[in-house]
Amino acid sequence: MKSRSVYRAHPDHASAAALAREERGHWVMAALYPSSSSAKTVARRVPIAEMMPAYEPAGAYEAYAARHTDGTALWVRYVAGDEPVPVLPDRMSVRIRHDGDGPGYSGIGIITLTVSTRCSQCGGPRGFDTVIPHRFHHDGDWYVADRWANKCGHVDMYDAVLAESREVLLPLVPAPVPLPSPPADDSPAGLILAAAKLWRGMHATQAAQMLDVRGHGEYAERIRAELRSRNGHMSAKQAADLLHALPSPVAEGGVQ
Ligand SMILES: [Zn+2]
Incomplete structure (x- = not known):
């Protein structure tokens, strides 16, 4: 990604819109807000280009707000054109390896979880479309868990994903x-x-x-x-x- 800081008092929406336009359908982090309500308000305005001239004409961009370790991130993508772009779902189901919470060895297990499709660190789209089964051998038995790669580069650890699935997810503004x-x-x-x-x-x-x-x-x-x-x-x-x-x-x- 180009060097374009989102850590600034006045978000540079013109640059974000231009960057998103270069690769239609690709999500770009446009800005980082300290308050989630600000981010959500802007996320609602972007698709209709309301007081957001960088995203004109209305309907050319999609946007959503998601938690970021330093606040709430605004993610946008350019969608104008004839062919529909793939929808970003809100949730994804994955199988993870979980060996039990109890003290001592409680056996290996595979559990299926539903988590947000937004990266827990930057709010960018998780690799929901990259999920592949991973077979592994343990103690004479074969197991299958899922692996996926996030485009933002942040790696999801199974324990963190499990903890995330157990907490109440903040409401997201869906695309x-x-x-x-x-x-x-x-x-x-x-x-x-x-x-x-x-x-x-x-x-x-x-x-x-x-x-x-x-x-x-x-x-x-x-x-x-x-x-x-x-x-x-x-x-x-x-x-x-x-x-x-x-x-x-x-x-x-x-x-x-
Ligand atoms: Zn990320």
């Missing part, structure tokens, strides 16, 4: 899916279904994010409320079903 061309049905549910058709595996959090960008914040909140009651298990299609099932249209801006 919104690129906006589809206006569908015939441009109701909030119609928008979600059109996007879900293009991006398989689209999650309800991404559906809510897309509705935010499209000015349907009240519907996005309804989806998030349902997501919480389902402990985060909800696809975009289920979110669309939820909106279809609403008894009456939610008044835009009318709900406290």
Whole structure:
């Protein structure tokens, strides 16, 4: 990566946007904020280029905010163009070797964990698309655990990943899916279904994010409320079903 410091009082968004534009679809750390709320606010503005001229036109960039060891990092990528770029999922499942917590030898084990796709150190995307099985031999038996490589270069140790999976992850601002061309049905549910058709595996959090960008914040909140009651298990299609099932249209801006 080029020498471009993100440790500065005034983030250089013009340079970050230019760097991201050089390699479409590649995530670039644009800035580092001491407060997570600032980072999240900027992450919401980047995709719509609101007060962020470096990221014009609206829809050309995606962004998310994620924990960094020195604050909260803003990551952006350039997505303008015809071909869709791969969606960055929020979570990844991996198998790790875990030999037990108890005192003394408690046997070798393989456990499957779900962790964030964001690097715990810099917030950059983890190598969720590089996961490969690693077979190893121990005491007469064969085991399989996963290995992956993070593009940022930070190495995930199994113990750290296990600890991370056990703590409550801070809510992340997910990368919104690129906006589809206006569908015939441009109701909030119609928008979600059109996007879900293009991006398989689209999650309800991404559906809510897309509705935010499209000015349907009240519907996005309804989806998030349902997501919480389902402990985060909800696809975009289920979110669309939820909106279809609403008894009456939610008044835009009318709900406290
Ligand atoms: Zn990293």
